[in-house]
Each structure stands twice: as structure tokens, then as C-alpha cells.
Amino acid sequence: MDGSTRDGTRISRLGISRRSALALAAAAPLILSSRTAFAADKLRIGKSVGTSFPFTGADLGLAKGIFASEGIDAEVSVFRGDGQMQQAMAAGAIDIGLGSGPGMGYAVKGVPGIAVAALAGEPRNMSLVVMKDGPIKSVDDLKGKRIGVTTAGSLTDWLTRKLSDGKGWGPHGIEIIPMGEMRTRLAAMKSGELVGSVNSIQETWNLVEQGQGRLLATFAEAVPDFHTHVIFAHRNLIEKNPELVRRFLRGWFKTAHYMRDNRADTVKFIASTMKISEKVIDESYDYELKMLSMDGAFNPKAIETIRYSLKDLGVLDRIPEAKELFMPGFAPVKL
Structure with missing residues (x-):
């Protein structure tokens, strides 16, 4: 039963005063707001090169708040090729990498970054x-x-x-x-x-x-089945927080859809980021978008082409098994 203190303040069965209850109620929105503010997960994204139309999607997704909408605080870095980016992955300096299809061979060599989604298909670019x-x-x-x-x-x-x-x-x-x-x-x-x-x-x-x-x-006709670009994730991230990988992929493919549906804004943004004229980017747009994946699904024929390309390019001294090149279970991505 409720009782009274000497000063007449009513006490609930839980022993919380009315004054305290009101204070907690008033503070609740602030507590929720504080939790929301700290909910974003830091994610370090590496681009193997800076002069790539598709990879600029990382900058666009960051600028448009698309990654933030998935609870991701994204940080974007640029490297001088696949090799340097994979070195950064091995050093634990990045969590996600945007690189080439042949870069999938690094996983066979023991680098901890492994492909989780296709970024682009045949090499129209x-x-x-x-x-x-x-x-x-x-x-x-x-x-x-x-x-x-x-x-x-x-x-x-x-x-x-x-x-x-x-x-x-x-x-x-x-x-x-x-x-x-x-x-x-x-x-x-x-x-x-x-x-x-x-x-x-x-x-x-x-x-x-x-x-x-x-x-x-x-080269789209010469090599019709190919993954020119793929998305890599660090194996530690996959093991410890696979849901964060999935949230990143949702953010990435939301960005891909934005690029497809908003040509003028995409051209302007990428031209500014790559420091190339808008006319050149506009001329390139159709080539790039035709090869840009909208869901990350791997093409089995493309994987076969890449398997053999890795030996041809000297990345590996043998033709790897398909299962060595990518991690299943993350693509296709449903938005």
C-alpha cells in the first residue's frame, strides 16, 4: 500500500517518490536521444583508387547520409591500387575495401579481406x-x-x-x-x-x-562475364559483426540505386569528387551504370573467368577454387 512520509510526499509500492517519477519521465527523451546519438558504428572504407566512377559511390553515400541512415559512421580512404589497399586490410587499417575482381585472389594468399558482394560486372568502363x-x-x-x-x-x-x-x-x-x-x-x-x-x-x-x-x-564484348569491381570485408568484421557488414551493403546498394535514379546530381557530384568535367562524367555515365550491380549478386560465369584470370595475371600460381574467392551469405542484397 502507498504511504506518506512526514512531509506528506506520497510513496509508491516500488518506493519511488512522485517527484522522482516526474523527473525520470522528463529525462526519458534525453536518454533516448543520447542513445541514438551514440548508435552509429564506425566503419573504415578503403577505395583501391580515387579515380573510379563506381568507387565514388562511397563518397556519395556518405555525403547524402545514406550510410548514416543504416547507423554507420563511415570514414573513406583512398589507396594507390589493390595491393596497397589489401596491405591496409591486412594491417587492420580498414574494414571494407572497394577493389577489382582480380583482387579476389589476395584472399587465397591469406590476406584477411574477402569478397562479400559484386560491385560491377563486365568491363564497360x-x-x-x-x-x-x-x-x-x-x-x-x-x-x-x-x-x-x-x-x-x-x-x-x-x-x-x-x-x-x-x-x-x-x-x-x-x-x-x-x-x-x-x-x-x-x-x-x-x-x-x-x-x-x-x-x-x-x-x-x-x-x-x-x-x-x-x-x-x-571491353564489355571481349569479356562479357566478369566482375570488374567487388566489395571486400575483413574476416574479423564478418566474424564479430556480420550485421554491420549487411548494413553497409544495404547502404552501398541504396547508393547504387540513387546513382541510377538521379543522373544529374550523380554526374555533378562525381565530377566534383574526381575533378573531371561534368561533360566527361555524363558521357561515361551510361557505360558505368550498365555494369553497376544493384544487389551485389555474384555471377557464376564471372567467377569462373576470374578464377582463370588470376593465374594468367600472375596473381596466383594456380587456378583457385571458386569457394576460396568469396564469402557466401551476404549477396544478393534485398532493400
Whole structure:
């Protein structure tokens, strides 16, 4: 039964005064607000390169509050290629990585980052550029000609060999010349040392805009079943907090849908982030969006292509089993 203290304050059966109950009721919204404020989980995201249209989705999702809507406090870092990003993963410096399909081979080598979702399919964003007024008019004209790539054993090298093989010329039907940076390859094209170069679609459209180059083809037809980009997660994160991985993936694919449904805003944001003209990004947009995954599902045929590419590229000395390359159970992602 309720009773009274000497000063007349009523006491409940639980021994809590009316004054205390009112104070707790008044403080409840503040307590809930405080909990909400501290609910976001820190997640460190690494981009293997900064000059990638699809990877800029990480910056867009952060800026638009999409990751925040999934309770994620995202931090984005940029690296100089897959190797450096995977080193950061091994050092525990990042939790999530955005990298290339062939980067899946690092998991076989023991690096703790493993693919959990496909980010992009066939390589529509990799292209062949030739001089605007040069002698090459079609892909059929490339037999026996010299094409510039970044480095020997790189993705640009491998794609060119696949193109040559697909034309029935064998993997060496096109003479491949490793030349590093695009400006070096462009100089060689101008001098006639090269007839063309393998570039990102943005680099190619930039040359087109400058009146120097012409888009000959992308590699979508040469390698139709491929995962050009994938999403990696650290095995420790997968083991300790798989739900956080799933929340990140929901945020990522919400961002992918935003990119698809909001062309003008996406073009403006990515142009600003990549420091490239909006015209070049707009020209690239359709190529990029056609290959961008909306749910992260792995294509079994693409996984087979990547298995064999890992030995061809020298990433591994053997052809790995498919189960070594990715972690099932996270994709496809349902929004």
C-alpha cells in the first residue's frame, strides 16, 4: 500500500517518490536521444583508387547520409591500387575495401579481406582509344599492331590479350607495350609508336573532349562475364559483426540505386569528387551504370573467368577454387 512520509510526499509500492517519477519521465527523451546519438558504428572504407566512377559511390553515400541512415559512421580512404589497399586490410587499417575482381585472389594468399558482394560486372568502363585521325578504324585493324597498357600483368594487359584471343589471333595477336601513365602512352600515340591505348572510359572521353582521341571499343564484348569491381570485408568484421557488414551493403546498394535514379546530381557530384568535367562524367555515365550491380549478386560465369584470370595475371600460381574467392551469405542484397 502507498504511504506518506512526514512531509506528506506520497510513496509508491516500488518506493519511488512522485517527484522522482516526474523527473525520470522528463529525462526519458534525453536518454533516448543520447542513445541514438551514440548508435552509429564506425566503419573504415578503403577505395583501391580515387579515380573510379563506381568507387565514388562511397563518397556519395556518405555525403547524402545514406550510410548514416543504416547507423554507420563511415570514414573513406583512398589507396594507390589493390595491393596497397589489401596491405591496409591486412594491417587492420580498414574494414571494407572497394577493389577489382582480380583482387579476389589476395584472399587465397591469406590476406584477411574477402569478397562479400559484386560491385560491377563486365568491363564497360575499360576502353580502347585511338588517335582521332589515325589509321585504326575498327577493332579488326588491331591485328599485329602495338597497343599501350599500364604494366605487364595488369588488368589492362590481360584485357588486351583476351580481346586478341577472342578475335582468333591468339593471346599475342596484338603487340602489348607496357608504358605506365596515360600521358606517356598518349605521347607514344602521337609519335606513331603506338596505335592506341587501354584506358578508363573517363580518360578516353577526356581525350575525345580535347579533340585528340576516338573511342574504338570497350571491353564489355571481349569479356562479357566478369566482375570488374567487388566489395571486400575483413574476416574479423564478418566474424564479430556480420550485421554491420549487411548494413553497409544495404547502404552501398541504396547508393547504387540513387546513382541510377538521379543522373544529374550523380554526374555533378562525381565530377566534383574526381575533378573531371561534368561533360566527361555524363558521357561515361551510361557505360558505368550498365555494369553497376544493384544487389551485389555474384555471377557464376564471372567467377569462373576470374578464377582463370588470376593465374594468367600472375596473381596466383594456380587456378583457385571458386569457394576460396568469396564469402557466401551476404549477396544478393534485398532493400
